[in-house]
Amino acid sequence: MKAGCSIVEKPEGGGGYQFPDWAYKTESSPGSRQIQLWHFILELLQKDEFRHVIAWQQGEYGEFVIKDPDEVARLWGRRKCKPQMNYDKLSRALRYYYNKRILHKTKGKRFTYKFNFNKLVMPNYPFINIRSSAVNLFLQTFPIFYETTSSPLSSECHQNHSTLDRVCSERPSL
DNA sequence: TGCGGAAGTG
């Protein structure tokens, strides 16, 4: 028996939302998709009960510290039904994000990584308009990202629609 | 601690 290992996990409903729907699935392949590691990290980061396990680094926007690597690995392993998961393996997965430009390491600071959130939202979800719906909901949920997304993005996308279209339709090999 | 190659999985 694999207790607590369902195939797809939607955040338990109730009062508040957890995360916009579009963040859980890739544009193609509707319905069920396995959770991505960066979704999971974001999910933990969002919840107060994991404050002592993983948390945002105040000061540097998008930067987070894994305070308890073993626990994060354990939780990740439980979610993916991979009981043998450990921080060594999890961190390898995080390192693959460097080339994908989703994350990078904050050198010198132990267990500290930083989201390249501006490079994350737009290439992955080009249908999102900066000024509307889903992304606004997202930015309300994670005001921390407003800083990182707005500045580098507006410098690229601010000018006119064609620029925006070009930048946002550029879909690197993600 | 952190890195990245290499092979393997579903």
Next chain:
DNA sequence: CACTTCCGCA
């Protein structure tokens, strides 16, 4: 494709 597993190297 997004990891997982394993490992030698620094």
